[in-house]
Amino acid sequence: MRVAALYDIHGNLPALEAVLEDIRGADVDQIVVGGDVVPGPIPRETLRRLLDLDLPTHFIHGNGELAILAQMAGTRTGSVTYWGTTSGARPPESIVEIYRWTTAQLQPELEPMLARWPKTVRLDIDGLGQVLFCHSTPRNETEVFTRLTAEHRLMPLFEPLQVAVVVCGHTNMQFDRMIGRTRVVNAGSLGMPFGEPGAYWPIFSFAIHRTTSSKPPSAFALAVIRKLKILQPITSCNRHQRNKCSRRLVRRN
Ligand SMILES: [Zn+2]
Numbered sequence: 001m002r003v004a005a006l007y008d009i010h011g012n013l014p015a016l017e018a019v020l021e022d023i024r025g026a027d028v029d030q031i032v033v034g035g036d037v038v039p040g041p042i043p044r045e046t047l048r049r050l051l052d053l054d055l056p057t058h059f060i061h062g063n064g065e066l067a068i069l070a071q072m073a074g075t076r077t078g079s080v081t082y083w084g085t086t087s088g089a090r091p092p093e094s095i096v097e098i099y100r101w102t103t104a105q106l107q108p109e110l111e112p113m114l115a116r117w118p119k120t121v122r123l124d125i126d127g128l129g130q131v132l133f134c135h136s137t138p139r140n141e142t143e144v145f146t147r148l149t150a151e152h153r154l155m156p157l158f159e160p161l162q163v164a165v166v167v168c169g170h171t172n173m174q175f176d177r178m179i180g181r182t183r184v185v186n187a188g189s190l191g192m193p194f195g196e197p198g199a200y201w202p203i204f205s206f207a208i209h210r211t212t213s214s215k216p217p218s219a220f221a222l223a224v225i226r227k228l229k230i231l232q233p234i235t236s237c238n239r240h241q242r243n244k245c246s247r248r249l250v251r252r253n
Pocket residue numbers: 036062063064135141169170171235236
């Protein structure tokens with residue numbers, strides 16, 4: 001079985017289309033969508049495209065979906081109590097505006113579907129064994145760790161899972177490292193990557209292939225993002241924070 005992991009798409013439909021074209025030629029059997037499909041510049045059409053895929057597709061939520069679900073609930077209750085952060089603190093107005101706009105795009109028809117997405121998915125993949133897919137860490141959608149975070153700080157999160165591989169995302173930076181006996185792969189971001197422009201996505205099979213779209217980056221992501229001026233690195237370290245958080249496990253408060 002070959003499983004493609006599509007993480008942190010962030011409403012970037014052109015990047016998704018480019019990757020789906022590559023997937024058609026990559027003999028993929030199943031897809032895992034790893035959260036943070038939204039928010040982003042083309043949220044409704046991106047979600048609809050994923051829901052219409054003709055391959056078995058598993059969805060998990062990211063902090064982006066939790067924030068939008070909270071915003072949706074707020075349209076009924078009059079107050080928003082959770083914004084995709086661990087504390088529920090209100091983000092800056094520019095971010096709240098993105099949440100409101102995204103909610104208006106998706107509510108009401110897509111809300112029940114988003115609310116059903118689980119926190120994690122486990123698949124048994126020939127040659128790898130049990131693979132657990134989560135958004136950031138298995139316990140939390142917003143905490144940040146990277147390939148440089150000290151192993152001893154991460155061991156308590158990963159060792160008790162008793163799985164061969166954990167796939168994560170959220171920081172939009174691909175890596176592949178060992179934490180104790182667990183191989184931990186960050187899928188990278190399909191729609192809002194750090195580093196070189198491109199749509200990053202791995203395939204999990206007997207081996208793990210880390211891939212970027214064969215389409216030139218100019219064909220998608222950056223043009224869309226810059227034109228709409230709506231997509232910001234709201235779910236992870238931004239470029240200024242990256243050095244600061246690269247070696248630490250950070251609980252977002
Ligand atoms: Zn995220």
